[in-house]
Amino acid sequence: MIEIKDLHKSYKMGSNSLHVLKGINFNIEDGELVAIMGSSGSGKSTLLNILGMLDGADSGEYTLDGVPIKNLSETKAALYRNKFLGFVFQSFNLINYKSALENVALPLYYQKVPRKERQEKAMQYLDKVGLKPWAHHLPSELSGGQKQRVAIARAMAAEPKVLLADEPTGALDSKTSYEVMALIQKINDEGNTILVVTHEEDIAHMCKRIVHLKDGVIVEDKKIEQVRAEQYV
Amino acid sequence: MFDRDIWQEIFNTIKTNKLRTFLTGFSVGWAIFILVMLLASVNGMQNGFYNQFNDDATNSIFVRPGVTSKAYGGFEAGRRIQLKNDDVEYIKKSFPEDVEYISARYYANAAARYKSETGSYQIQATSPDHQAIEKTLVVAGRYVNEADIVNKAKVAVIGRKVAEDLFKDEDALGKFVELNNLPFRVIGIFTDDGDDNAERRIYAPISTYQRIYGNTNDVNMIALTYNPTYDISTALEFSDRLEVLLKRRHRIDPDDQAGLYIFNYAQAFDDISSFTAVLNGIGIGVAFLILIAGIVGIGNIMVFTIKERTKEIGVRKALGARPNQIINLVLLESVFITTLSGFVGLLFAWMILAAIGPTIQSPAFSNPSVDASTVITATIILIIAGVLAGWIPAMKAANVKPIVALSDK
Numbered sequence A: 001m002i003e004i005k006d007l008h009k010s011y012k013m014g015s016n017s018l019h020v021l022k023g024i025n026f027n028i029e030d031g032e033l034v035a036i037m038g039s040s041g042s043g044k045s046t047l048l049n050i051l052g053m054l055d056g057a058d059s060g061e062y063t064l065d066g067v068p069i070k071n072l073s074e075t076k077a078a079l080y081r082n083k084f085l086g087f088v089f090q091s092f093n094l095i096n097y098k099s100a101l102e103n104v105a106l107p108l109y110y111q112k113v114p115r116k117e118r119q120e121k122a123m124q125y126l127d128k129v130g131l132k133p134w135a136h137h138l139p140s141e142l143s144g145g146q147k148q149r150v151a152i153a154r155a156m157a158a159e160p161k162v163l164l165a166d167e168p169t170g171a172l173d174s175k176t177s178y179e180v181m182a183l184i185q186k187i188n189d190e191g192n193t194i195l196v197v198t199h200e201e202d203i204a205h206m207c208k209r210i211v212h213l214k215d216g217v218i219v220e221d222k223k224i225e226q227v228r229a230e231q232y233v
Numbered sequence B: 001m002f003d004r005d006i007w008q009e010i011f012n013t014i015k016t017n018k019l020r021t022f023l024t025g026f027s028v029g030w031a032i033f034i035l036v037m038l039l040a041s042v043n044g045m046q047n048g049f050y051n052q053f054n055d056d057a058t059n060s061i062f063v064r065p066g067v068t069s070k071a072y073g074g075f076e077a078g079r080r081i082q083l084k085n086d087d088v089e090y091i092k093k094s095f096p097e098d099v100e101y102i103s104a105r106y107y108a109n110a111a112a113r114y115k116s117e118t119g120s121y122q123i124q125a126t127s128p129d130h131q132a133i134e135k136t137l138v139v140a141g142r143y144v145n146e147a148d149i150v151n152k153a154k155v156a157v158i159g160r161k162v163a164e165d166l167f168k169d170e171d172a173l174g175k176f177v178e179l180n181n182l183p184f185r186v187i188g189i190f191t192d193d194g195d196d197n198a199e200r201r202i203y204a205p206i207s208t209y210q211r212i213y214g215n216t217n218d219v220n221m222i223a224l225t226y227n228p229t230y231d232i233s234t235a236l237e238f239s240d241r242l243e244v245l246l247k248r249r250h251r252i253d254p255d256d257q258a259g260l261y262i263f264n265y266a267q268a269f270d271d272i273s274s275f276t277a278v279l280n281g282i283g284i285g286v287a288f289l290i291l292i293a294g295i296v297g298i299g300n301i302m303v304f305t306i307k308e309r310t311k312e313i314g315v316r317k318a319l320g321a322r323p324n325q326i327i328n329l330v331l332l333e334s335v336f337i338t339t340l341s342g343f344v345g346l347l348f349a350w351m352i353l354a355a356i357g358p359t360i361q362s363p364a365f366s367n368p369s370v371d372a373s374t375v376i377t378a379t380i381i382l383i384i385a386g387v388l389a390g391w392i393p394a395m396k397a398a399n400v401k402p403i404v405a406l407s408d409k
Helices: A044-051 A076-086 A101-112 A115-128 A142-159 A173-191 B006-017 B018-052 B086-096 B128-135 B145-153 B160-167 B196-200 B206-212 B233-249 B265-308 B310-318 B323-359 B372-398
Strands: A001-011 A016-028 A033-037 A059-064 A085-088 A163-168 A193-198 A209-212 A217-223 B060-065 B099-114 B117-126 B139-140 B155-159 B176-179 B182-193 B201-205 B219-226 B260-264
Touching: A001 A044, A016 A044, A033 A044, A033 A173, A044 A163, A044 A193, A076 A085, A076 A101, A076 B310, A076 B323, A085 A142, A101 A142, A101 B086, A115 A142, A115 B060, A142 A163, A163 A173, A163 A217, A163 B139, A173 A193, A193 B372, A209 B201, B006 B018, B006 B323, B018 B265, B018 B323, B018 B372, B060 B265, B086 B099, B086 B219, B086 B233, B099 B128, B099 B160, B099 B206, B117 B160, B117 B206, B145 B206, B155 B160, B155 B176, B155 B196, B160 B182, B160 B196, B196 B201, B201 B206, B219 B233, B233 B265, B260 B265, B265 B310, B265 B323, B265 B372, B310 B323, B323 B372
Parallel strands: A033 A193, A033 A209, A085 A163, A163 A193, B117 B201, B155 B182
Antiparallel strands: A001 A016, A001 A059, A209 A217, B060 B219, B060 B260, B099 B117, B099 B176, B099 B219, B139 B182, B155 B201, B176 B182
């Protein structure tokens, strides 16, 4: 699903150049649930930005579902993001004046799905994360865990190839964190490819594979025995 | 563009920034208000000017004889020019295409009497065409007709005031009124939009009066209207031709200003039009300057809201919003605010004009109002203004990097 070869990225900091990614190589197969770990400054966010087409790499190859991702115009990047990727953010990033349902329907809006169909589909995904009764509530009326579940429903609604989650549990207490992880595991069980960036060991161990980044290189890449989150809920 | 989601978003930004939206919208509304009021005032002045001529057809030309001031063609200066019936025929024949209506006028004063009521009135002896030239409105009976002219009939068309003065409550039609002791049958009563004095007038057949006053062919003046399809420049060109021809006929030096007076309403309208056009220009200019301040204000606030919404825009882009969609959203919001507030200004101006406009009736100012073209122009200006105001903020929004949505740690 994702193929990355010799990826380099550096940032200019005044006269110095900061080499953040120093040759990353890894592949992600269809249906994997991968945790990307690393301390801050390890380059994991930069890697996620590049995977998310929010930023371009300096050199190296990135292929997503057979499509080479290179030199994208803004419009093309928007199109690919919409088609290929679903994002889950640490701070949920729901649009605060839109109801849960409208938030979930937003990527479908950008896919130009007709309004009625959009609403139905969004409702279906809200149901999947168990928030159908809250469909018409504003984000401010939801708890943190509920917000993240809405965000996951939103990311899934566009039926992306890959779900990118950036510290999805970073703003949640441990109980709700496990609830969210249980949901992510459930979505993965249905065959979706998911990438989770985290710095929490227990969250990483709920994935099926851990990629450890340090100073811009992969220091460890191992498959693990998945810890099911349901048992903590 | 007519998408519920876009409008929902626009209304939301307006709702969350109520005061700021109002304050900036106010400046645009105020500009449009001033624009409309200025234009309406100029319009009022124009109406005032036109009303001065209102009791005559607007395409009238009046030819009055004078006294020559220059020696010409063997005649000394100081010769009195006399127009005659022939002149009317001559003009008719010379300008068959140009002349619409033409009538000579013969003036006389008459002491009028009916039973014991008396009064002194001005008689205008005319031919039937005169009704159209003077826009005389006959409310009862009829005007002088061709048969009256041929028969030199002693008939009179009297003004409403004359009828009130002499006949009181009686129906004047068909009665005989004595004018300088000669009985004239009243065949019609007229009103005039001009003023009360115009209604203290009596019309009679010109042939009748020419016979009473010594079998003369003399006329005091000639009134005519030109072809109503003419524009001002054609009309002026026609009156120039008329002047040349009449001066030649009466052997007046072409440069003699005093021998013959030709007054063309087109000239007056031309002067008024250029005067009001300048005023209009000033009005539009002033309003535009104010509008620019409004545009800057709206642009300013939009830049501010975009800054506040950077994160939201970033999220939208991460979810697949294309730069064009973001630009559309911002521009539409800007156009919406400018157009709405502009229309509020327009509405206020219109209400004020509707309320006080009709009550203002001074000679130089009457019925200030705005017409549809002003409204349409204002709308186009507002939409352009909205696009201008939203342009920079929209570009700013389109350039928001979705990366900011992620970097929230």
